[in-house]
Amino acid sequence: MAEHHSALGLATALRPVQPVTLVRPHAARRAATFFTEKFPGRCMYAVKANPSPDLLQILWESGVTHYDVASIGEVRLVSRTLPDATLCFMHPVKAEEAIEEAYFTHGVRTFSLDTIEELEKIVRATRGAEDLTLCVRLRVSSDLSKLSLAAKFGAEPGDTKELLFAARQAADALGICFHVGSQAMSPDAYANAMEIVRAAIVEASVTVDVIDVGGGFPSTYPGMEPPPLERYFDTIHRAFESLPISYSAELWAEPGRALCAEYSSLIVRVEKRRGTELYINDGAYGALFDAAHIGWRFPVKRLREVPTASPYEEFSFYGPTCDDIDHMAGPFLLPADIQTGDYIEIGMLGAYGAALRTAFNGFGADETHSVDDEPMDSLYLGDAREAEPSRVVSMDEHRRKAGQ
Numbered sequence: 525m526a527e528h529h530s531a532l533g534l535a536t537a538l539r540p541v542q543p544v545t546l547v548r549p550h551a552a553r554r555a556a557t558f559f560t561e562k563f564p565g566r567c568m569y570a571v572k573a574n575p576s577p578d579l580l581q582i583l584w585e586s587g588v589t590h591y592d593v594a595s596i597g598e599v600r601l602v603s604r605t606l607p608d609a610t611l612c613f614m615h616p617v618k619a620e621e622a623i624e625e626a627y628f629t630h631g632v633r634t635f636s637l638d639t640i641e642e643l644e645k646i647v648r649a650t651r652g653a654e655d656l657t658l659c660v661r662l663r664v665s666s667d668l669s670k671l672s673l674a675a676k677f678g679a680e681p682g683d684t685k686e687l688l689f690a691a692r693q694a695a696d697a698l699g700i701c702f703h704v705g706s707q708a709m710s711p712d713a714y715a716n717a718m719e720i721v722r723a724a725i726v727e728a729s730v731t732v733d734v735i736d737v738g739g740g741f742p743s744t745y746p747g748m749e750p751p752p753l754e755r756y757f758d759t760i761h762r763a764f765e766s767l768p769i770s771y772s773a774e775l776w777a778e779p780g781r782a783l784c785a786e787y788s789s790l791i792v793r794v795e796k797r798r799g800t801e802l803y804i805n806d807g808a809y810g811a812l813f814d815a816a817h818i819g820w821r822f823p824v825k826r827l828r829e830v831p832t833a834s835p836y837e838e839f840s841f842y843g844p845t846c847d848d849i850d851h852m853a854g855p856f857l858l859p860a861d862i863q864t865g866d867y868i869e870i871g872m873l874g875a876y877g878a879a880l881r882t883a884f885n886g887f888g889a890d891e892t893h894s895v896d897d898e899p900m901d902s903l904y905l906g907d908a909r910e911a912e913p914s915r916v917v918s919m920d921e922h923r924r925k926a927g928q
């Protein structure tokens with residue numbers, strides 16, 4: 525992988541014809557160190573957010589020893605890449621063959637479940653193993669998060685007593701887990717979920733060894749600026765301390781997005797301009813899946829060596845494929861004089877964006893370069909972030925400047 529100093533330097537020197545993925549190992553290292561040092565429990569990385577082996581290696585070297593895997597493909601990938609890592613199979617619906625291979629071939633001992641049927645599958649596939657950590661997933665609200673995870677998985681209050689009781693019989697260690705939805709915008713999301721955990725423990729009267737608060741820790745995007753992560757950690761710590769669990773119970777979390785959003789960005793080229801619509805060379809089938817399908821807004825920046833004094837204007841993007849749905853409404857704020865041939869950096873794509881890329885229609889970024897400039901925004905720069913004015917123009921700032 526080639527190394528460059530900055531996105532601008534790379535665009536100027538290479539003038540790439542294809543989109544280029546930029547990775548920032550220092551940003552992933554900073555996020556991992558922050559979590560491993562400040563989260564008041566065990567931090568395991570949710571591999572689905574970005575399964576890049578380079579990233580896995582960086583996280584491992586930064587102290588992340590546990591990995592939340594959701595498929596046998598992810599189990600194999602992490603086993604191969606980090607043979608000493610501890611894997612936890614946290615998808616509540618698994619193929620029995622996947623459980624069997626995970627347990628017997630890859631040494632996985634932690635599994636999640638949200639039904640008696642899944643518990644029976646795990647017991648059968650592991651041939652009644654006595655060294656299992658079984659985490660019962662509870663359904664909790666996603667109301668304070670940008671992306672719901674409340675519909676598909678999780679035991680309902682009426683079912684948890686029987687399930688916790690049965691899992692307790694089969695488990696060496698019993699856990700309770702949940703997911704508050706991705707990009708949780710308030711620490712209260714976790715406090716509210718912990719109340720559901722409390723009620724379930726009291727009702728079932730079982731000894732619980734692990735509380736796993738799942739993912740959902742936010743990153744920062746235009747129009748989605750969350751409170752500092754320390755506030756989430758404090759809220760979780762307080763709620764954990766007040767639960768009726770044993771003194772030696774462990775607290776776990778499964779951050780995906782928050783560990784890798786800042787890791788990568790994308791350089792795209794404008795191939796055509798039609799009014800305020802820019803036709804760029806990556807899109808809905810590339811790293812911009814979320815921008816197209818759920819209207820997620822990412823920070824953007826034109827990469828020109830000599831910037832013009834042009835005001836900012838709102839643009840939408842079309843991706844390169846032939847489909848109308850290859851469209852990203854944004855709005856994306858860019859200089860009004862942007863034109864064909866200009867390069868744009870789209871930031872904060874390390875979580876899910878990079879993982880969701882396809883080669884549909886023959887398009888897509890397959891070149892990756894490492895850079896050591898800062899990501900377009902960060903939750904981890906603290907005072908340094910305030911000292912250096914953000915290069916990301918927020919909608920509010922834009923409207924103020926435009927006198928709207």
Ligand SMILES: Cc1ncc(COP(=O)(O)O)c(C=O)c1O
Nearest residue numbers: 570706739740741778779780781
């Ligand atoms: C079980 C589980 N854990 C963790 C995550 C990671 O979530 P996030 O990226 O919001 O931190 C997910 C995401 O879907 C998940 O399903």
